[in-house]
Amino acid sequence: MTTPVSSFGTQQATGGSGSAAASQSATSALTSDFETFLNLMTTQAKYQDPLEPMDSSDYTAQLAQFSSVEQQVLTNETLSSMLSALSLGNMSQLTGWVGKEVRAQAAAHFDGSTPVAVAPNPAAVADEVKMVVYDAEENEVGRIDLPVSAEPYQWSGEDGDGNTLPEGSYTxxxxxxxxxxxxxSEVAEVYGRVEETQNVxxxxxxxxxxxxxxxxSAVTALRDPEGTSGNS
Structure with a gap:
């Protein structure tokens, strides 16, 4: 099961997808206005008084508006196609990341035994720092005191009582x-292995x-999996 991009605590994921959704909504609204305008114009022409027909200058102005709206719709469709093609190109370039480890504000996979390296970034003026551990269901399963430092912390997979938690996803x-x-209060960065790239x-x-x-775009570091050569 894949968690959506706007998953627990990850603020950076909402910006791009929100912009794309807004663009799609605007295009849909513009297309609807275009169809409504076309229906109104044809209805007006169909039911005009033959003894007092529409003034030619008014009809020409309406045709010009019709053409302008039509071109705007076509332009938006072309831009959408270009953005889609560009995204596919970017996705193709990033297929090389599959199997690599990237660092970002995201959930980490705990295999039941291997410690997870967590990169905290507490406020410099803090006098106390705590790391709260959440499971995949967003339940708090641990609370750990940390020094006021950005040094990586090796989480051994233990809950607040010192018991080892089961394999799973933790934030x-x-x-x-x-x-x-x-x-x-912010989600800490962790390293995780990339399994797949998708166009969202x-x-x-x-x-x-x-x-x-x-x-x-939310990735802050990239490296080969631990235990392999050529770390970046």
Whole structure:
């Protein structure tokens, strides 16, 4: 099962897909207006008074408006086709990422034994930092005290009681406190293996081993899987 791009806690995934959806909605509305305008004009011509026909200048003006709307619809359709082709080209280029590990704000896959490297980025002015662990159902399963540092943290897969959690997808939210108040809360970056690339609303999405989907533009680092040569 693949989690949508706008998955738990990942804010960066909503921007591009939202823009694409808005563009599609605008095109649909414009096409609807175009069809309505055409129906109104033909109805007006059909039922005009033969003794007092439409003034030729008014008819010419309406034809000019009709042509303008038609060209705008065709232009939008052409732009949509170009964007789709560009997205497919980008997706083709990023197929080389399949099997690689990318770092982004996303859920991580825990195999039941191998620690997960979490990259926290707490607020510099914080006096206390906690990392909250959530499972795939967004249930809190652990809360860990961290130093006020951006140094990677190796999560061993334990819950708050020291018990090892089962294999699955987990999300890490880093909370920065100042005077016992949360001043920053954001999803920590983790490395995950790319399983597939997809075209989502005109943008390239990466399907991760955890089942989550992230936009390629949200990736902050890329490397070969641990244990292989040529790390980038």
């Amino acid at each position: 890490f939210v880093v909370e920065s406190y100042s005077n016992d108040e949360v001043i920053l 609303n005109g943008e390239v999405a990466l399907i991760m081993e955890s089942g989550s989907a992230i936009l390629a």
